[in-house]
Amino acid sequence: MKHRTLIVLPLIALVSGIGAISCSSKKSDRPTVSIPKVSPRQSTAQWLKTSAKITWLRRQVSGRYDGASAWDNIQATSAGIRAKRSYYGNAPGGSVTLDARMLTAMKILAREGYSFRVTSVAGGSHSRTSRHYAGIAFDVDMINGRKVGYGNPYWRQFLRRCRQLGATETLGPGDKGHSTHIHAAWPR
Numbered sequence: 001m002k003h004r005t006l007i008v009l010p011l012i013a014l015v016s017g018i019g020a021i022s023c024s025s026k027k028s029d030r031p032t033v034s035i036p037k038v039s040p041r042q043s044t045a046q047w048l049k050t051s052a053k054i055t056w057l058r059r060q061v062s063g064r065y066d067g068a069s070a071w072d073n074i075q076a077t078s079a080g081i082r083a084k085r086s087y088y089g090n091a092p093g094g095s096v097t098l099d100a101r102m103l104t105a106m107k108i109l110a111r112e113g114y115s116f117r118v119t120s121v122a123g124g125s126h127s128r129t130s131r132h133y134a135g136i137a138f139d140v141d142m143i144n145g146r147k148v149g150y151g152n153p154y155w156r157q158f159l160r161r162c163r164q165l166g167a168t169e170t171l172g173p174g175d176k177g178h179s180t181h182i183h184a185a186w187p188r
């Protein structure tokens with residue numbers, strides 16, 4: 001033990017000496033190297049954006065290009081910035097942070113083998129109090145290459161999985177306004 005202490009102490013002195021040298025070099029105009037921090041939300045969004053399993057609609061379902069499409073939303077989240085909301089109909093405008101629980105659920109669904117097309121996240125005009133505006137809901141109109149509808153065998157189990165993954169509001173064919181798409185939303 002005594003020997004180790006004897007070796008370690010000069011090492012500490014050496015390391016702190018180096019530290020002092022590098023600190024003093026800060027006085028020069030050398031540029032500071034900063035390592036960008038990527039949040040778990042951001043890295044999940046990056047994964048989702050590049051996943052071959054997921055397609056992101058690049059316009060609103062209504063046909064508008066307003067910078068708040070599903071694609072725009074996942075792009076922004078991947079870049080670490082807030083997702084834009086639409087500013088027409090019932091949509092309130094502004095922006096919101098997409099919910100990490102929802103993004104994680106999307107990732108799990110894709111990893112479990114589902115392929116799907118996301119038509120709306122925070123953008124688009126929905127009902128006045130829609131959870132979409134809070135960044136906690138997403139819509140899907142295609143699952144495993146087939147349109148969502150009564151004839152699609154996948155949407156029920158897709159929504160069931162969403163509920164298992166924390167969604168507390170799930171709508172689809174049979175619910176008003178959802179004959180061609182499904183909606184999954186997480187708690188506020």
Ligand SMILES: [Zn+2]
Nearest residue numbers: 137138139183
């Ligand atoms: Zn919806």
